[in-house]
Structure formats: C-alpha cells, structure tokens
Amino acid sequence: EESHSTSVAGMVKLLEVEAQLIDNLLEYADEMESKLKIVRRSIASMLQENFKARSSTEEYLSNPLNSFSLIRRMNSDWTVWQLYMEDPVGLKQVDKIQELREHMPTSTDVEEAVTALDRIQSTYGLKIADIANGNLNGKQYNVSLTMLDTYALGQILFDQGKYVEAAGWLYQAIITMEKYTLAAPMELSKTEVRSVYAETLLKLKQNADALKVINIALADKPHDIKLLLKKSEIETLIRTGANVAPEKPTTVRTGTPNTYQIGCRGQFKQSADARLHCLYNTTTSPFLILAPLKMELVGLDPYMVLYHDVLSAKEIEEMQDMATPGLKRATVFQAASGRNEVVRTRTSKVAWFPDSFSPLTLRLNARITDMTGFQLYGSEMLQLMNYGLGGHYANHYDFFNQTAAANKTAISGDRIATVLFYLTDVEQGGATVFPNIQKAVFPQRGSAIIWYNLKDDGEPNIKTLHAACPVIVGSKWVCNKWIREREQLFRRPCLKRK
Ligand SMILES: O=C(O)CCC(=O)C(=O)O
Numbered sequence: 001e002e003s004h005s006t007s008v009a010g011m012v013k014l015l016e017v018e019a020q021l022i023d024n025l026l027e028y029a030d031e032m033e034s035k036l037k038i039v040r041r042s043i044a045s046m047l048q049e050n051f052k053a054r055s056s057t058e059e060y061l062s063n064p065l066n067s068f069s070l071i072r073r074m075n076s077d078w079t080v081w082q083l084y085m086e087d088p089v090g091l092k093q094v095d096k097i098q099e100l101r102e103h104m105p106t107s108t109d110v111e112e113a114v115t116a117l118d119r120i121q122s123t124y125g126l127k128i129a130d131i132a133n134g135n136l137n138g139k140q141y142n143v144s145l146t147m148l149d150t151y152a153l154g155q156i157l158f159d160q161g162k163y164v165e166a167a168g169w170l171y172q173a174i175i176t177m178e179k180y181t182l183a184a185p186m187e188l189s190k191t192e193v194r195s196v197y198a199e200t201l202l203k204l205k206q207n208a209d210a211l212k213v214i215n216i217a218l219a220d221k222p223h224d225i226k227l228l229l230k231k232s233e234i235e236t237l238i239r240t241g242a243n244v245a246p247e248k249p250t251t252v253r254t255g256t257p258n259t260y261q262i263g264c265r266g267q268f269k270q271s272a273d274a275r276l277h278c279l280y281n282t283t284t285s286p287f288l289i290l291a292p293l294k295m296e297l298v299g300l301d302p303y304m305v306l307y308h309d310v311l312s313a314k315e316i317e318e319m320q321d322m323a324t325p326g327l328k329r330a331t332v333f334q335a336a337s338g339r340n341e342v343v344r345t346r347t348s349k350v351a352w353f354p355d356s357f358s359p360l361t362l363r364l365n366a367r368i369t370d371m372t373g374f375q376l377y378g379s380e381m382l383q384l385m386n387y388g389l390g391g392h393y394a395n396h397y398d399f400f401n402q403t404a405a406a407n408k409t410a411i412s413g414d415r416i417a418t419v420l421f422y423l424t425d426v427e428q429g430g431a432t433v434f435p436n437i438q439k440a441v442f443p444q445r446g447s448a449i450i451w452y453n454l455k456d457d458g459e460p461n462i463k464t465l466h467a468a469c470p471v472i473v474g475s476k477w478v479c480n481k482w483i484r485e486r487e488q489l490f491r492r493p494c495l496k497r498k
C-alpha cells in the first residue's frame, strides 16, 4: 500500500506520473489526428471523382475505364475502408494507462484524502464553502475545488455515514455545478447530484428540504421516473410524519470545540507561571559551556523545554534528502496484537536511521545528549517523518506502560523522554498539542521540543498525552528520538517512593 496522501514528499512522484499520463493522452490524440488526416484527404479525392461523375452520369459511365474503376473500387476499396475504420486507434496508449495504474492513487487513497480534508475542516472549525473556495483558516489561496472534487467529497462522506458533512459538500457541488462545463467524458448529471443531495437530507430527516431539492430537479426533468417516485416517497414521509427531525437541527455542528481542537487552533491561554522562562543553557553537558543552547522552559509537569536553532539549514537539507527515498507509512504499536500496525490515527510517512548511519546521525545523537543529558545507548533509532494531506497523529502517549507491553520495555526500559526536532515551519496547522496541560507548540524550523514521559518515580505521566494536529497548509517534517530509561540510571535516577 503506497498510501499516497500521507506524505507531501511522497506525493511528488504523483506529479511525474501525471505528466506521463498527459504525454500518453497527447500521443493518443496524435494517432487519432493522423488517422483523421488520412480519412479526410481520401474523402476529398473521392468526392471530387463522384462529383465529376454525377455532373454528367451517362458520359462518365459510357467510358469503360470509368465504369470498370467504379465497379472495382466499390467492390474492394470500401471493404478496405471498413477494415481501416474497424481498426482501433490508440490501443497502445490505453495499455499504457493500465500499466501506470499501479503508480496511481486507488479508491482507498481517495477515501483517505477525503477523511483528511474532513479532519482539517472539523479540527479547525472551517466552513465548507470557504474550503471549496480556497479560503483555508482565514487565508485566501489561489486555488479552489471543482464540482467533481466537491461531489466526490459529498458522496464518500455519505458512504461513511457522515451525513452533515456530506450535505455541506453536496450543496457546494450544486452551487458550482452552474458555473462550470465539464469535458464530455467527465460530465455529471445535475439530476444525479441533486438526487444524492436529497438522499442526504432525508438521512438528516430534513424531509421538506429534500422535497424542495427533488422539485428543483423535476423542473429540469419533469418526466424522470426516479425523481417522480422519490417525490411521492418523500410526500408520503411528510404526510405520515415518519422520519421526523429531532428537535435540534442536525446540520448545526455542536459549536464548542474540545480541548484538543482549541489547542490546534492556537487558542490555549498563555501560562502565567513565572517559573517558565528563557535562558542560555550552559550546564546540561560540558560542551554547552563552549556552545550554549537557547532554551525555553515550556512546562514543569511534565518537564518540557523547547530549544531554538539547534539544526542548521544544511543539516535539515541532508536529513530530508536521506529520508525521502525510504519514507514508509508510519505505524503504531498495538498492545492488542503485540505488533506495529498502520492506523488511521497516525497519518505520516517515516524513515528510521540507526545511530551510526552517517556522520550526521552521530552528530544529531550527540546534540540530543547535549540537550537532554541522556545517554542514547539502547534508545530507539532516529525517526524522520513527513506529514501529508491533513497529516496528524491523534492523542497518544509515547510511553508503552510496562504492564501493557512488557516485551517492549523488558530490555531498555520505557520511553523516558521524547525529543522532537522540527525541520520545517508549517504555514498553517501542524502544532504539537498537550491537551492535559493545555500547551501547544507550533513547529519552528530548526527547533526541538523535549519532554519527560515518565514521572520522577518512573511511572508513566498521563499529563504527557499529546497529538500532532492536522497540517492545514505545509509540508511538516519532524525528527523524533524516543529515549529509553535504562541508560539513564545515573543521569536521572528513579526516585521510587518506599
Ligand atoms: O509530529 C508531532 O508534532 C508529534 C509527533 C509524535 O507525537 C510522535 O511521533 O510520537
């Protein structure tokens, strides 16, 4: 499974495939055109001969050469033409599309992309009309969705049972339907779109609205049997009082955002804790005496600091280059199966690098030790991650919790701390939020957030619950290091209460 939408870097190759497809269609057009030219040229000379003959039929046919030629050509030339016409054009190009299909998005990819756009819409409380018109979270972009896009969103959300959202997109499709004409093979009947919209309104128990939509469709197609049947069905529903709407209209989303959404939107209140401050860290490791690091204390429980400017532009470029070719859909350890699995709650692509992969990975690990004071022997590999369309990682803990995953923690202990480098700014969205402590960290190119997942006594700290908010606009790159507990025996001794 390619899972195309889950990484921006991974989607670059789709554009190359699209270029090949367009080239192929052009070749198809060229072949049709050269056949067309041959046909037209022949028609011209045939017409000329036939016209000459018909302007003086007797004289023409009385010449044996003319009559012989007529008999012969009508018998055999038209057989040749029949065969020529039957001979299909562009089969090679048809095969080529089939061949490229394995590199093209599947219906699963489209469903994932729909889910991602829906996630952006709900997390940030955006209006569907705004999104469709290229206004994302208050910023206008020079792009908009076509009616094929909005209709697909509506249809797929309908299939997923998300009727409120489906209705929003289908309504949008109907509005834009008037504005565009589609290429013939893509043509979409208004009746079709209106029928799906009416069906969605029925699911939402908005019978009267559904009837209005069907009546509008009937104004265009008064004799359409399906529409007439639907109309009488809805009229019966209304008359019998079946399928009645609940008191509150379902089309209005419950307006209050949850803590996670508030955080993603950058609306957590600034902490008033005077102990949180900025400093030049010169003490965590001896090297910092020479090269102090800009450190911002973000929180004390869990202990959380943000380092600024800890990656150079050159390092970032090298990290992205080494990761891009090997990016694979990220997985999450599932305690139930005891395995790492692809899950909908984590949509990004990741590449793992062992400590000694390159001078750069060695240097990054040394910097992590400088920033944390932790020894990395026994810790997990460096992860380089790129998020894609609406890419996110839903609320989770990084620790395993020994009781649930004893086999994961037996050798190196649990994940005592997480280091998360931000390799890119993200134009909109993509914050790392901690709902239980109401903190949100927005990616800043070259910075790194570090927090302790375990309390002083070594127990998991549930205040570390965190999530990567959906990216709205941008290609979010992060580099993650999960530091294990065992080697920190003397660096952060466990303060177990007796
Ligand atoms: O990308 C982020 O902001 C958070 C990533 C994360 O929590 C993780 O990979 O465990």
Ligand SMILES: [Fe+2]
Binding pocket: 396, 397, 398, 418, 466
């Ligand atoms: Fe995490």
